[in-house]
Amino acid sequence: SKMETNIAQALNLSQSRINVKATTTEGLGFVGRCEGIAVMASASLKFYNWTQI
Structure with missing residues (x-):
């Protein structure tokens, strides 16, 4: 999209x-009654400790 x-x-x-x-x-x-909007965001992150690689 x-x-x-x-x-x-x-x-x-x-x-x-x-x-x-x-x-x-x-x-x-209030969202269902068209009185406002709602947003949800999420992110999946992976931490790399480059000093130990």
């Missing part, structure tokens, strides 16, 4: 490493 492409370019990553999912709130809460 265009969103995945833009995120990959911004982070200098392959687009295959980006995943975007969407859902609805089924009319629940």
Whole structure:
């Protein structure tokens, strides 16, 4: 998707490493009543201790 492409370019990553999912709130809460928006983001990171390699 265009969103995945833009995120990959911004982070200098392959687009295959980006995943975007969407859902609805089924009319629940302020988001479901179209009174606002909500966003959740997560990232999986792996730490490399290059001094021990």
